[in-house]
Amino acid sequence: MTLAQWLLxxxxxxxxxxxxxxAVAPHRGFVVALPTAAAGCVATVALAVVVARSxxxxxxxxxxxxxxxxxxxxxxxxxxxxxxxAVVGLLVTxxxxxxxxxxxxxxxxSLWLTMWAGLNAVFVAADLFNTYVALELVTVSGxxxxxxxxxxAAGAALRYLLLAVLGSLWxxxxxxxxxxxxxSLALAQVSSRLAAEDGVTVAVAVTVAxxxxxxxxxxxxxxxxxxxxxxxxxxxVSPLMSALVIKASLFVLFRLWTTLPVDAALLxxxxxxxxxxxxxxxxxxxxxxxxxxxxxVVAYSTVAQVGYFVLLVPLTAPALAEGAGAxxxxxxxxxxxxxxxxxxxxxxxxxxxxxxxxxxxxxxxxDDLAALRGAAxxxxxxxxxFGVASVALAGxxxxxxxxGKWQLMTASLDGGQWWWLPVLVGGGLLxxxxxxxxxxxxxxxxxxxxxxxxxxxxARMRWAALTAAVAAAVLxxxxxxxxxxxxxxxxxxxx
Amino acid sequence: xxxxxIPLAVLATSLIPGVVIFALPTDARRTRVAFNLAGAIGKVxxxxxxxxxxxxxxxxxxxxxxxxxxxxVLRVEPFALYFLALSSVLWLLTTIYAIGYLGDGPNLxxxxxxxxxxxxxxxxxxxxxxxxxxxxxxxxxxxVTYPLVVHEGNAxxxxxxxxxxxxxxxxxxxxxxxxxxxxxxxxxVDFTDRGSPALRAFAxxxxxxxxxxxxxxxxxxxxxxxxxxxxxxxxxxxxAPAPVSALLHAVAVVKAGVFGVVxxxxxxxxxxxxxxxxxxxPLAVLASVTIVYGSVQALRQDGxxxxxxxxxxxxxxxxxxxxxxxxxxxxTGGIAHIVNQxxxxxxxxxxAGLFATxxxxxxxxxxxxxxRRMPVTATAFTLAAVGMVGIPxxxxxxxxxxxxxxxxxxxxGWVLAVLIISSLLNALxxxxxxxxxxxxxxxxxxxxxxxxxxxxxxxxxxxxxTALLTLGIGVVAGWTYSPLELARLITExxxxx
Numbered sequence: 001m002t003l004a005q006w007l008l009x010x011x012x013x014x015x016x017x018x019x020x021x022x023a024v025a026p027h028r029g030f031v032v033a034l035p036t037a038a039a040g041c042v043a044t045v046a047l048a049v050v051v052a053r054s055x056x057x058x059x060x061x062x063x064x065x066x067x068x069x070x071x072x073x074x075x076x077x078x079x080x081x082x083x084x085x086a087v088v089g090l091l092v093t094x095x096x097x098x099x100x101x102x103x104x105x106x107x108x109x110s111l112w113l114t115m116w117a118g119l120n121a122v123f124v125a126a127d128l129f130n131t132y133v134a135l136e137l138v139t140v141s142g143x144x145x146x147x148x149x150x151x152x153a154a155g156a157a158l159r160y161l162l163l164a165v166l167g168s169l170w171x172x173x174x175x176x177x178x179x180x181x182x183x184s185l186a187l188a189q190v191s192s193r194l195a196a197e198d199g200v201t202v203a204v205a206v207t208v209a210x211x212x213x214x215x216x217x218x219x220x221x222x223x224x225x226x227x228x229x230x231x232x233x234x235x236x237v238s239p240l241m242s243a244l245v246i247k248a249s250l251f252v253l254f255r256l257w258t259t260l261p262v263d264a265a266l267l268x269x270x271x272x273x274x275x276x277x278x279x280x281x282x283x284x285x286x287x288x289x290x291x292x293x294x295x296x297v298v299a300y301s302t303v304a305q306v307g308y309f310v311l312l313v314p315l316t317a318p319a320l321a322e323g324a325g326a327x328x329x330x331x332x333x334x335x336x337x338x339x340x341x342x343x344x345x346x347x348x349x350x351x352x353x354x355x356x357x358x359x360x361x362x363x364x365x366x367d368d369l370a371a372l373r374g375a376a377x378x379x380x381x382x383x384x385x386f387g388v389a390s391v392a393l394a395g396x397x398x399x400x401x402x403x404g405k406w407q408l409m410t411a412s413l414d415g416g417q418w419w420w421l422p423v424l425v426g427g428g429l430l431x432x433x434x435x436x437x438x439x440x441x442x443x444x445x446x447x448x449x450x451x452x453x454x455x456x457x458x459a460r461m462r463w464a465a466l467t468a469a470v471a472a473a474v475l476x477x478x479x480x481x482x483x484x485x486x487x488x489x490x491x492x493x494x495x
Numbered sequence: 496x497x498x499x500x501i502p503l504a505v506l507a508t509s510l511i512p513g514v515v516i517f518a519l520p521t522d523a524r525r526t527r528v529a530f531n532l533a534g535a536i537g538k539v540x541x542x543x544x545x546x547x548x549x550x551x552x553x554x555x556x557x558x559x560x561x562x563x564x565x566x567x568v569l570r571v572e573p574f575a576l577y578f579l580a581l582s583s584v585l586w587l588l589t590t591i592y593a594i595g596y597l598g599d600g601p602n603l604x605x606x607x608x609x610x611x612x613x614x615x616x617x618x619x620x621x622x623x624x625x626x627x628x629x630x631x632x633x634x635x636x637x638x639v640t641y642p643l644v645v646h647e648g649n650a651x652x653x654x655x656x657x658x659x660x661x662x663x664x665x666x667x668x669x670x671x672x673x674x675x676x677x678x679x680x681x682x683x684v685d686f687t688d689r690g691s692p693a694l695r696a697f698a699x700x701x702x703x704x705x706x707x708x709x710x711x712x713x714x715x716x717x718x719x720x721x722x723x724x725x726x727x728x729x730x731x732x733x734x735a736p737a738p739v740s741a742l743l744h745a746v747a748v749v750k751a752g753v754f755g756v757v758x759x760x761x762x763x764x765x766x767x768x769x770x771x772x773x774x775x776x777p778l779a780v781l782a783s784v785t786i787v788y789g790s791v792q793a794l795r796q797d798g799x800x801x802x803x804x805x806x807x808x809x810x811x812x813x814x815x816x817x818x819x820x821x822x823x824x825x826x827t828g829g830i831a832h833i834v835n836q837x838x839x840x841x842x843x844x845x846x847a848g849l850f851a852t853x854x855x856x857x858x859x860x861x862x863x864x865x866x867r868r869m870p871v872t873a874t875a876f877t878l879a880a881v882g883m884v885g886i887p888x889x890x891x892x893x894x895x896x897x898x899x900x901x902x903x904x905x906x907x908g909w910v911l912a913v914l915i916i917s918s919l920l921n922a923l924x925x926x927x928x929x930x931x932x933x934x935x936x937x938x939x940x941x942x943x944x945x946x947x948x949x950x951x952x953x954x955x956x957x958x959x960x961t962a963l964l965t966l967g968i969g970v971v972a973g974w975t976y977s978p979l980e981l982a983r984l985i986t987e988x989x990x991x992x
Binding site: 337397398413414421426478 | 517559560561562563565567601602604605627630631632634635637638642645647648649650652653656657660664665667668671672675676678679680
């Protein structure tokens with residue numbers, strides 16, 4: 001095995017081993033999690049360098065070949081998601097160590113490490129059944145983590161569990177259909193073995209899978225479970241749920257829509273998915289404008305942002321249709337790069353927003369917007385983090401999401417699908433609208449009558465929030481190479 | 496990343512103070528002032544040193560990749576330096592003024608941090624070598640000015656800030672749409688003296704698309720340039736502290752807008768293509784409407800800052816008018832007005848801030864007899880007002896003279912009428928203030944003359960300096976590196992002469 005293959009295996013198994021240790025010694029969780037997270041960052045960087053130099057990395061666990069063995073594969077998209085999980089994980093680990101209430105309970109550490117192992121397994125899975133298993137691992141640990149929020153979050157956690165399992169079942173049904181048609185679960189084999197007469201099966205399978213994954217990613221109108229779960233979770237869990245957990249099912253959605261063949265029926269489905277995305281952007285943003293609690297504003301904002309991410313589907317679908325030319329492929333490449341930049345930017349920005357909200361919750365004991373008046377003077381660091389993250393989320397320069405927006409706009413224009421443009425640019429305005437509504441309260445001068453009875457939390461919490469925000473807001477500059485890397489080998493599997 | 500590091504050094508003189516100030520302890524007043532002044536003085540020195548080589552033809556470029564296939568480009572060239580010189584000199588003076596004006600108030604690290612970032616964004620706009628880079632810094636400017644506008648933290652400030660963002664972010668969306676469309680059609684567009692050749696070839700094939708892109712980008716720029724009917728944010732943003740208003744009106748936001756209009760017309764489309772597409776005459780008409788409308792509105796305001804705000808709406812459109820009349824002289828006049836209006840308007844805002852802090856007067860009708868109590872301030876205001884109206888040899892006269900001669904050259908005599916009407920209106924809304932300052936008597940005890948300087952030197956001296964410079968610009972117009980000569984050099988490049 002090469003070093004790269006070792007790395008590929010380690011990103012799944014090291015967090016899993018760490019989770020076991022943390023489960024045995026829950027009160028030493030931080031001591032286990034911090035080196036694991038740091039090592040994860042280093043491993044991902046190393047893997048990214050390998051993929052940038054010599055293309056996607058693959059390995060078969062135990063040396064068994066497909067279709068029997070378990071295959072792992074990392075291309076540009078995998079590396080981007082792995083890196084996001086590692087960086088967000090490191091920041092949240094540091095953040096969570098600052099305040100016991102942010103963790104909700106001692107089992108936070110083992111749940112988080114299990115979740116991370118599951119996420120990484122999704123990102124490197126080369127076959128559909130493993131994808132399913134890994135998704136379930138993420139769901140179960142996610143539900144457990146939300147439930148750490150105590151009695152308040154129990155109902156939300158239960159609802160999340162039921163709907164996420166339902167989504168997984170739909171996905172499993174799609175996997176079964178594809179297996180029946182192609183006789184393999186390995187994604188590369190599935191796409192190459194499918195024959196023309198399997199068109200209907202593939203169309204049904206991809207549609208069902210899209211529905212299931214859409215439910216797990218809270219795509220409007222299947223989003224109702226998300227705001228209570230994300231807002232009700234403990235302060236250190238919310239960023240993980242928003243930044244990472246929904247990205248697992250989105251990753252699988254992207255994988256399917258960049259690999260499997262697309263026929264006329266699926267082209268229509270792809271446009272419908274894009275349309276749902278547009279509705280999500282508007283619906284989620286308007287709902288965010290009407291919330292009076294900070295964490296719920298941020299949670300509804302996730303519902304809106306998911307709408308952006310699924311715009312990948314209509315923009316890559318034409319490249320997967322029969323007889324697609326180099327031009328459609330170039331558009332798809334732009335769409336993949338743009339969407340990944342959006343997703344990574346969103347993950348960092350949401351980490352910043354939820355951790356900043358957690359800092360304010362720690363100081364004020366509530367996240368009612370009305371209570372946060374004057375926060376900009378009293379707690380400048382979390383407010384700055386929230387503001388900078390808003391800029392990043394709205395896709396304004398120099399944020400990473402701005403580069404993503406640029407690529408997606410270019411893809412829409414080049415691909416002749418100009419109708420996505422209003423949502424791409426208008427969504428940023430809606431994001432700005434609900435962010436400014438929050439910031440305007442915080443920028444008000446504090447009431448003089450009230451004593452300053454809201455001490456700042458531990459410094460590491462504030463700085464973790466600000467670090468995530470600044471990263472999201474400035475990574476649009478100087479990351480051209482990484483943006484190019486993110487699409488490496490993604491469309492290569494099938495074409 | 497390749498090329499000269501000089502453009503980065505120019506940005507660093509604002510970025511480093513900005514970031515350091517954010518990180519300072521709240522009570523570190525002296526350190527903060529030291530970083531502010533070091534950055535501001537360093538920038539003026541750097542820019543001054545760059546002017547002679549750039550005027551002689553030297554160019555310094557820096558490239559960094561943005562997304563695969565598109566570069567961010569920073570370039571030192573005469574037009575960039577022209578805007579940089581204006582902003583760096585006025586930033587230095589405004590910094591001194593702001594240090595005095597805000598004293599020991601709350602949230603000063605935040606204020607001066609964003610103040611520096613605001614200048615960073617303005618410098619980036621000036622140095623932009625292509626449209627993508629311009630968009631990046633143009634949007635950044637919107638974002639970093641918001642905390643300055645809402646600095647006071649009262650309901651009016653927060654509401655003004657909301658209006659400001661609503662206008663400018665919407666403008667940003669239109670600008671981005673236009674720029675992405677343009678870039679997707681013809682590739683990344685570099686700013687070139689005679690306009691982009693690739694765009695020219697595209698426009699020959701698709702004139703309607705080329706016009707639509709022009710309109711989209713212009714609408715995006717027009718919000719910041721306060722072109723009627725996109726000017727609504729400017730009077731509302733008056734809630735900001737006086738140094739911020741000064742910066743917004745004279746150096747940063749409004750100027751960035753008209754700077755962009757010049758880039759769009761002369762460096763992206765090129766004056767010939769813009770004329771062939773028939774977009775210049777409507778632009779000239781729009782600018783004229785704005786000029787007259789702003790002046791009429793200014794006449795109706797009793798609030799001093801509100802009157803100055805509408806005056807800005809009017810005055811800044813001289814620049815747009817200058818580039819939309821195709822003649823060497825008119826464009827020279829328009830570009831010269833970027834600097835002239837900057838010095839005159841900043842003087843007036845400094846004075847308005849002085850009247851408000853020293854005497855608590857913020858209305859025109861309260862200014863009776865203030866000249867006896869605050870002679871230096873009142874003199875500075877008078878000089879700027881006379882310059883604005885366009886009486887020789889002050890700065891404003893030169894711009895108007897060139898604009899008028901150019902319009903006659905280009906056979907657009909109607910522009911002359913606009914200029915005359917506008918000057919009359921300028922006189923009608925500025926001279927009553929001057930009259931009240933000096934000739935109206937008031938018995939209020941606050942207006943008894945005091946011995947010594949009328950207010951803190953850090954407030955009076957910047958106002959006096961800019962007022963003298965307003966006079967100086969007109970007097971030294973023949974000097975090699977005078978603003979007028981630089982404007983002429985720039986315009987000759989634009990017209991290929």
